[in-house]
Amino acid sequence: MWMYILVGVLSAVAGIAIGFFIARKTMMSYLQKNPPINEQMLRVMMAQMGQKPSQKKINQMMKAMNNQMK
The missing domain is CATH 1.10.20 (Histone, subunit A)
Incomplete structure (x- = not known):
């Protein structure tokens, strides 16, 4: 039971981290093209x-x- 909770929390943290870096890269690219x-x-x-x-x-x-x- 606790294993499922741990996997869920780790998946959420990994998803947030990956989403942050993708959004950051996209925004930096946009600002370079459109100052x-x-x-x-x-x-x-x-x-x-x-x-x-x-x-x-x-x-x-x-x-x-x-x-x-x-």
Whole structure:
């Protein structure tokens, strides 16, 4: 009787762990293909803050965000 409970609990733990890693891998892949912020969004945000963004500054911010994602 206790053997069935143990097998059930171990199966549930294994299923949760496998599901977590699959979901994590899927989400990381999605975020790499579809980044949450692009250059146009950065331009708009900086304009709203009263800054006139240069292309160099935009490139620096995008590079910093990409490095942070890795």
